[in-house]
């Protein structure tokens with residue numbers, strides 16, 4: 001009986017172990033987990049609801065949501081993609097629902113449903129999970145891996161999978177087996193901005209803005225919803241920017257300039273829209289673009305030194321232009337980052353050139369497999385990070401099941 005060890009009882013590790021044991025009942029699969037609980041991130045994910053995947057079953061579209069790894073994931077998604085995830089759970093009695101924005105959750109809206117489903121499979125397939133075992137050292141001798149834990153246990157296996165997520169110890173283990181790690185940086189965060197324009201407006205949202213982030217090396221753009229928070233800005237457009245610009249923002253110590261086009265319109269149509277008010281006797285404060293909240297508009301006028309009580313038909317031409325300019329482009333200084341509670345991930349990890357994506361096997365150490373966040377792959381928020389874990393886990397599990 002082939003012995004397989006999986007390090008890490010998170011999304012990728014548990015999924016791979018299940019796949020391996022199912023595809024080849026003659027393997028003995030053991031998961032070593034440093035914590036005292038399994039699937040801890042699954043439990044807290046998606047605000048406790050677990051955003052399992054995204055309702056986009058065209059892989060060519062799906063891969064566009066990975067700032068790092070999009071090219072490499074093309075082939076793995078031909079083996080196991082979002083639709084397969086939904087089916088995998090449905091076959092085990094867990095139904096999914098898609099929300100308007102495409103995020104998919106179990107219909108129970110509880111991450112525990114996902115955990116229970118996995119634990120049922122683990123039990124059924126006789127997979128052994130040993131918690132409280134932090135692996136500190138790994139070595140390959142001949143055809144066998146030797147694995148040592150902090151608690152001084154030693155394990156031996158013919159096949160090894162590293163699924164340690166973004167824990168520092170995991171990167172060390174990958175290095176011990178010859179792999180290199182690309183620069184690490186947090187991804188999926190919100191922006192700290194201290195501006196008079198945003199003061200006391202927390203909770204106000206905008207359906208569609210255009211954001212331009214200028215870092216010292218590169219400029220990034222995103223269109224999408226925006227939310228004012230107590231400390232600055234959040235919402236899908238900011239989170240996406242944080243993912244695409246994760247490395248550049250870290251290099252700049254999270255000091256960048258953010259330009260906001262509040263209505264996501266080009267300047268000329270915007271000016272034309274404002275000019276429609278030209279003959280109105282309404283005051284500036286009472287007549288404004290419908291996409292904007294009244295409280296924001298009032299503050300916007302004040303910060304741009306426009307008198308809210310001026311009737312539109314008395315607004316000088318120069319000030320029309322000034323208003324259009326400010327709506328088209330407001331510059332704010334990003335001063336730092338804050339945590340987004342629903343989901344955050346690490347950008348960077350095991351170098352993708354060192355992995356065979358048909359099998360998820362190491363190109364440097366045969367018999368060693370990887371999946372999940374430990375790799376230099378990360379997605380934007382919306383279920384893409386778990387899908388990376390399921391896809392990689394499924395392929396690695398299949399390969400481990402058929403180890404020569």
Ligand SMILES: Cc1cc2nc3c(=O)[nH]c(=O)nc-3n(C[C@H](O)[C@H](O)[C@H](O)COP(=O)(O)OP(=O)(O)OC[C@H]3O[C@@H](n4cnc5c(N)ncnc54)[C@H](O)[C@@H]3O)c2cc1C
Pocket residue numbers: 007008009010011012013032033034035038039040041042044045046047050051052053133134135136163164165166167169170341342343344345371372373374382383384385386387389
């Ligand atoms: C708050 C939060 C919410 C999230 N919500 C979502 C969401 O709704 N949808 C989504 O797609 N993504 C979400 N994510 C991201 C997602 O959780 C991760 O991308 C995913 O869990 C990665 O899976 P993994 O198996 O690679 O790593 P993990 O799930 O982190 O699992 C790694 C496991 O390895 C163990 N481990 C590490 N080192 C060792 C060692 N040396 N020895 C033994 N064990 C070790 C760890 O204890 C851990 O249990 C969220 C992340 C966070 C932090």
